[in-house]
Amino acid sequence: MHDQNVLRTTLLALGLAIALPIATVSSQTQQAPAPPPSTLDPPTRADLLRGQYGRYRANNDLLFYHLDIRVDPEKKSIAGKNTIRFRMLADDTRIQLDLAASLNIDRILLGSTPLKYERDLGTVYVDFPSTLRSGREYTIDFHYSGQPEEQGRFGGMAFRKDAAGNHWITTACEDEGASVWWPNKDQWRDEVERMQISVSIPGNLVDVSNGRLMGKTDLGDGYTRWDWLVQYPINNYNVALNIGRYEHFSDKLGDLPLDFYVLPANIEKARKQFAQAKPMLEAFRSYFGEYPFEKDGFKLIEVPYAGMEHQSAVAYGNGFVNGYLDRDWTGIGISLKFDFIIVHESGHEWFGNAVSAADVSDMWIHEGWTTYLESLYVEKLFGHEDAIRYVNSYKPKVQNREPMITQRGIHRQPQQDMYFKGTLFLNTLRSVVNDDNVWWALVRDFYQQFKYQNIMTEDVVRFFNARLKRDLTPIFDQYLRRAALPTLQLAFNGAGTMAYKWKTDERAFAMPVRIGRSGNWTTIEPTTDWKVMPISLSKDAIEVATDLYYITVEKQ
Numbered sequence: 322m323h324d325q326n327v328l329r330t331t332l333l334a335l336g337l338a339i340a341l342p343i344a345t346v347s348s349q350t351q352q353a354p355a356p357p358p359s360t361l362d363p364p365t366r367a368d369l370l371r372g373q374y375g376r377y378r379a380n381n382d383l384l385f386y387h388l389d390i391r392v393d394p395e396k397k398s399i400a401g402k403n404t405i406r407f408r409m410l411a412d413d414t415r416i417q418l419d420l421a422a423s424l425n426i427d428r429i430l431l432g433s434t435p436l437k438y439e440r441d442l443g444t445v446y447v448d449f450p451s452t453l454r455s456g457r458e459y460t461i462d463f464h465y466s467g468q469p470e471e472q473g474r475f476g477g478m479a480f481r482k483d484a485a486g487n488h489w490i491t492t493a494c495e496d497e498g499a500s501v502w503w504p505n506k507d508q509w510r511d512e513v514e515r516m517q518i519s520v521s522i523p524g525n526l527v528d529v530s531n532g533r534l535m536g537k538t539d540l541g542d543g544y545t546r547w548d549w550l551v552q553y554p555i556n557n558y559n560v561a562l563n564i565g566r567y568e569h570f571s572d573k574l575g576d577l578p579l580d581f582y583v584l585p586a587n588i589e590k591a592r593k594q595f596a597q598a599k600p601m602l603e604a605f606r607s608y609f610g611e612y613p614f615e616k617d618g619f620k621l622i623e624v625p626y627a628g629m630e631h632q633s634a635v636a637y638g639n640g641f642v643n644g645y646l647d648r649d650w651t652g653i654g655i656s657l658k659f660d661f662i663i664v665h666e667s668g669h670e671w672f673g674n675a676v677s678a679a680d681v682s683d684m685w686i687h688e689g690w691t692t693y694l695e696s697l698y699v700e701k702l703f704g705h706e707d708a709i710r711y712v713n714s715y716k717p718k719v720q721n722r723e724p725m726i727t728q729r730g731i732h733r734q735p736q737q738d739m740y741f742k743g744t745l746f747l748n749t750l751r752s753v754v755n756d757d758n759v760w761w762a763l764v765r766d767f768y769q770q771f772k773y774q775n776i777m778t779e780d781v782v783r784f785f786n787a788r789l790k791r792d793l794t795p796i797f798d799q800y801l802r803r804a805a806l807p808t809l810q811l812a813f814n815g816a817g818t819m820a821y822k823w824k825t826d827e828r829a830f831a832m833p834v835r836i837g838r839s840g841n842w843t844t845i846e847p848t849t850d851w852k853v854m855p856i857s858l859s860k861d862a863i864e865v866a867t868d869l870y871y872i873t874v875e876k877q
């Protein structure tokens with residue numbers, strides 16, 4: 322995801338006027354949003370129900386969903402079923418699923434047997450008449466209907482009209498959860514291996530969902546069913562509907578099908594702007610390896626909000642211009658050289674969609690890495706110097722008020738530092754490694770090791786420590802689990818020597834850093850204890866490579 326509110330907050334902080342880029346957004350979303358809740362606030366009961374991976378979630382492993390729904394644009398309603406196949410990991414008689422309390426459960430069936438269930442806010446506990454056995458696979462049909470409530474930053478499920486007055490219905494529900502519009506096991510740890518998405522809509526509309534289009538069927542009642550097959554694991558929130566009067570054009574990158582869906586009025590602009598998809602895909606695969614969802618293809622789909630990384634079906638709302646929402650997002654000119662939404666949201670195919678966090682607490686694995694991928698794209702296309710300037714231009718957006726990693730099990734989305742501090746941290750790690758050949762192999766192997774998996778920060782740290790044969794844990798902990806930046810303290814006593822140490826929360830923090838003069842750096846190895854070195858430069862003349870290491874410096 323990329324959060325339009327971050328932009329808005331930043332612009333407000335700069336005292337700039339805000340132009341909303343998209344004419345079709347409702348007045349509801351034009352109001353200035355309230356600041357996000359502190360990640361340190363106590364959880365609500367709904368947060369606990371949603372976030373805990375308790376017995377009735379952990380007793381099963383998702384295998385397959387077939388979401389088969391009918392969407393009525395006039396009534397703004399949805400009806401259908403999700404067929405859920407899972408393997409039991411323990412003997413039990415109950416599993417925990419999720420569906421927004423405002424939607425109706427019509428029936429839940431095991432074969433032809435109706436199942437009992439109990440609802441508690443957004444949770445649905447499904448009870449079975451006899452014990453489900455560990456190791457066995459089961460399939461239930463969860464029938465539901467109702468009118469999804471529009472909510473959240475990008476609408477959850479939003480029934481809109483385009484400028485020509487045609488229906489335009491989209492979903493984007495990363496934070497609020499996919500259960501705002503369809504029943505599923507709504508958490509981050511467990512993903513289905515594959516998924517079928519069948520969407521029945523009025524025959525004059527097009528649905529673009531995730532995966533490969535298997536075909537469409539005229540249902541004879543004015544409706545057409547669009548069938549899509551996702552051939553990889555997929556996060557629930559990535560499952561998307563994009564229903565509108567789309568026009569389609571296509572291209573190929575080698576064997577990879579590229580499909581583009583936009584409103585008719587924008588097709589010429591799109592043909593020009595979406596040409597950026599190829600160099601973007603080529604850049605990311607040069608760093609990490611093949612596009613992760615080759616069998617499903619790559620799609621860009623116009624939507625009425627900024628953008629979202631829906632797997633193999635990336636939502637695009639950047640107005641067919643470079644920058645982010647028609648602005649120089651990082652304020653140094655580089656952002657205007659490319660389309661931010663194409664690069665950022667597609668970068669998530671590697672980090673977020675292929676490599677996924679197992680709890681929203683560790684969402685920096687999605688956003689910190691993908692923001693770093695922006696700078697890798699800049700490095701590939703415009704050079705190393707621009708990449709370093711680009712990374713550092715994110716500094717004014719960092720707050721350093723709360724740790725980037727939030728408490729687990731309460732579905733608590735981290736604050737915006739996960740984007741900008743996350744990428745500045747990864748740039749710092751590259752400087753700690755201090756050998757680009759090692760760095761490129763390391764990040765590629767990290768991606769390859771964990772693609773199609775749901776991981777936590779501990780897995781990242783373990784991998785980096787093992788590969789580099791050094792303990793970087795205190796560095797990861799200081800940047801990710803503490804609010805404050807490491808401070809390099811330099812003390813001058815006027816006798817040709819300098820004392821230096823790190824001031825950090827992590828007592829074991831030890832990180833090399835480059836000081837001296839730009840272009841002629843000396844690497845020192847401070848710890849949290851004072852060390853002393855001879856020095857020929859004066860207090861004022863000595864510089865620290867703060868473009869390469871995200872730290873603060875105190876001279877005394």
Ligand SMILES: [Zn+2]
Pocket residue numbers: 322323665666669687688691
């Ligand atoms: Zn993002």
